[in-house]
Amino acid sequence: MLYIIGLGLGDEKDITVKDLEAVKKCEKVYIEAYTSLLSFGLSSDGLSKLENLYGRSITLADREMVEEKADQILSEARESEIAFLVVGDPFGATTHTDLVVRAKKMGVEVKVIHNASVMNAIGICGLQLYRYGETVSIPFFTENWRPDSFYDKIQSNRALGLHTLCLLDIRVKEPTLESLCRGRKLYEPPKFMTINTAIEQLLEVEQNRGGSAYNEETTSVGIARLGSEDQIIVAGSMGQLLTVDFGAPLHCLVIAGNTHPLEEEMLEFYALKGENPEGKYNKTSSNGAL
Amino acid sequence: MLYIIGLGLGDEKDITVKDLEAVKKCEKVYIEAYTSLLSFGLSSDGLSKLENLYGRSITLADREMVEEKADQILSEARESEIAFLVVGDPFGATTHTDLVVRAKKMGVEVKVIHNASVMNAIGICGLQLYRYGETVSIPFFTENWRPDSFYDKIQSNRALGLHTLCLLDIRVKEPTLESLCRGRKLYEPPKFMTINTAIEQLLEVEQNRGGSAYNEETTSVGIARLGSEDQIIVAGSMGQLLTVDFGAPLHCLVIAGNTHPLEEEMLEFYALKGENPEGKYNKTSSNGAL
Numbered sequence: 001m002l003y004i005i006g007l008g009l010g011d012e013k014d015i016t017v018k019d020l021e022a023v024k025k026c027e028k029v030y031i032e033a034y035t036s037l038l039s040f041g042l043s044s045d046g047l048s049k050l051e052n053l054y055g056r057s058i059t060l061a062d063r064e065m066v067e068e069k070a071d072q073i074l075s076e077a078r079e080s081e082i083a084f085l086v087v088g089d090p091f092g093a094t095t096h097t098d099l100v101v102r103a104k105k106m107g108v109e110v111k112v113i114h115n116a117s118v119m120n121a122i123g124i125c126g127l128q129l130y131r132y133g134e135t136v137s138i139p140f141f142t143e144n145w146r147p148d149s150f151y152d153k154i155q156s157n158r159a160l161g162l163h164t165l166c167l168l169d170i171r172v173k174e175p176t177l178e179s180l181c182r183g184r185k186l187y188e189p190p191k192f193m194t195i196n197t198a199i200e201q202l203l204e205v206e207q208n209r210g211g212s213a214y215n216e217e218t219t220s221v222g223i224a225r226l227g228s229e230d231q232i233i234v235a236g237s238m239g240q241l242l243t244v245d246f247g248a249p250l251h252c253l254v255i256a257g258n259t260h261p262l263e264e265e266m267l268e269f270y271a272l273k274g275e276n277p278e279g280k281y282n283k284t285s286s287n288g289a290l
Numbered sequence: 291m292l293y294i295i296g297l298g299l300g301d302e303k304d305i306t307v308k309d310l311e312a313v314k315k316c317e318k319v320y321i322e323a324y325t326s327l328l329s330f331g332l333s334s335d336g337l338s339k340l341e342n343l344y345g346r347s348i349t350l351a352d353r354e355m356v357e358e359k360a361d362q363i364l365s366e367a368r369e370s371e372i373a374f375l376v377v378g379d380p381f382g383a384t385t386h387t388d389l390v391v392r393a394k395k396m397g398v399e400v401k402v403i404h405n406a407s408v409m410n411a412i413g414i415c416g417l418q419l420y421r422y423g424e425t426v427s428i429p430f431f432t433e434n435w436r437p438d439s440f441y442d443k444i445q446s447n448r449a450l451g452l453h454t455l456c457l458l459d460i461r462v463k464e465p466t467l468e469s470l471c472r473g474r475k476l477y478e479p480p481k482f483m484t485i486n487t488a489i490e491q492l493l494e495v496e497q498n499r500g501g502s503a504y505n506e507e508t509t510s511v512g513i514a515r516l517g518s519e520d521q522i523i524v525a526g527s528m529g530q531l532l533t534v535d536f537g538a539p540l541h542c543l544v545i546a547g548n549t550h551p552l553e554e555e556m557l558e559f560y561a562l563k564g565e566n567p568e569g570k571y572n573k574t575s576s577n578g579a580l
Contacts, residue, residue: 009404013308016298016405017343020307053307089406091413101555114299114411114517115306116379116404119419123381124402129409130427134452135420160446162424227404265391 002077002103004096006089006115007031009227012049019113023054027080030061030073032087032095033172050085058085063172066095070102077108089117118226118252122165125221125233125254126266133157133164133257138198140169140191148205154255155213161258166202168193168251192249195222199238199253214238219256221270222246236272244272292367292393294386296379296405297321299517302340309403313344317370320351320363322377322385323462340375348375353462356385360392367398379407408516408542412455415511415523415544416556423447423454423547428488430459430481438495444545445503451548456492458483458541482539485512489528489543504528509546511560512536526562534562 003022008014076082090096090112103110123129136150157164171191179186216239224232224246234244293312298304341348366372380386380402393400413419426440447454461481469476506529514522514536524534
């Protein structure tokens with residue numbers, strides 16, 4: 001049996017009581033480390049915190065392991081109970097769907113245990129979940145690679161009056177160009193897109209495409225470390241959000257569509273106080289309180 | 291402090307370890323009972339199970355209480371730590387946003403703790419979450435009231451190749467017509483829309499509107515009791531799903547847009563076996579295993 005278990009967004013205690021029971025009886029516990037590692041504080045002492053709470057030693061499964069050694073994990077799961085821990089919800093990322101499909105093909109039983117993910121926790125920003133259109137991903141632009149397919153999707157959403165959740169690029173364990181040439185594995189340092197970079201790229205694409213999908217005045221909400229104790233939520237125009245320092249990753253951005261009065265009241269609470277001379281903004285207090 | 295705590299979808303053990311700690315130290319614990327009561331088994335011994343696990347007596351807050359007595363709950367929260375438990379995630383329903391807005395206005399600190407909701411757990415059906423368009427609600431049709439605004443939304447989603455999550459009507463504690471006339475409070479029995487009724491209504495609207503948004507052949511996925519031990523997921527054409535008995539509530543329905551190969555592989559696992567003479571379908575085993 002392969003348990004694919006969502007850990008939620010905040011920290012090691014966001015595992016459910018049911019999950020914790022499942023993990024404790026598993027023979028072996030893997031944790032996927034590449035979808036949103038840092039959000040979970042696993043860079044420092046996070047892993048040992050997890051091991052202490054769960055009472056199990058945990059194997060870090062990085063991108064290569066999941067892609068190259070999935071069959072090994074699945075073979076183990078055919079013989080015994082194996083847990084595969086995932087930050088957020090198991091179906092936030094395509095990779096886990098792929099793992100389920102492989103498991104099914106090998107005749108391995110799979111049990112999925114859900115938890116919060118950015119796809120529903122984003123509701124905290126005040127824009128109603130059922131008023132979102134298609135989610136987009138904003139990739140890091142490079143000198144020669146500036147893909148902008150997200151633009152058409154945002155334009156469609158906005159034309160329908162819908163909000164758009166923008167997931168921002170994460171680059172973890174990318175091989176360096178040099179290492180690719182030399183055949184040795186060396187990795188770039190991890191890289192997480194900030195809300196500021198995302199807005200700069202969005203505005204650049206609007207300038208090139210000229211489709212009036214959005215502009216510097218468009219109401220947006222920047223969210224950093226969603227679901228964590230120190231999350232920050234700031235609402236304002238794209239131009240205003242450009243001036244905010246949201247701090248450590250992960251960041252995401254919502255571009256508002258048409259808003260209802262209740263949504264506007266919520267956005268007010270998160271609004272950037274433009275008249276504040278120190279440029280301070282509404283942030284959630286420590287403890288993640290609003 | 292008002293804690294608004296998501297309980298997840300399955301049962302009392304889907305509360306997170308962190309939530310459980312918060313609930314245990316609260317002075318008073320309310321649970322909202324009207325958004326998706328039955329999904330949580332609270333009809334029978336569910337409430338006492340919760341009370342046993344959480345070590346607290348829990349006040350059931352039905353629709354009237356939340357709407358009429360919100361100020362009382364919020365006053366309590368100004369003086370002490372109060373927990374308001376919600377099935378799913380706190381921001382699945384507009385009511386909870388309203389509660390947050392009221393709390394803010396009264397100067398009450400609010401802390402939201404997320405959990406899984408249908409909005410992300412639906413990923414288990416195999417259709418990728420970031421390929422969904424606007425979510426729609428299908429209300430029960432009556433003789434004189436057959437609102438079909440969901441049709442335009444599904445049509446827009448399908449035109450963009452996007453999937454549509456259809457949330458099906460729940461009627462709990464609706465006053466009877468007779469009781470409204472007599473001024474005494476008597477309630478209709480609770481009523482939950484089945485996938486079958488939803489599809490019948492959808493096809494009726496397509497016939498009236500004639501916009502070719504979908505038809506009996508359109509690939510869809512019916513999901514009953516999502517996230518519970520006995521969840522059922524069946525993929526097939528709308529016409530095929532009409533023949534399936536999905537059992538107890540809650541039900542929801544996904545109308546597929548354009549599908550990718552990985553999505554199709556997942557749908558295969560849930561496909562209705564049309565050639566099966568007994569009309570059996572793929573269902574998840576007990577334990578919620580796939």
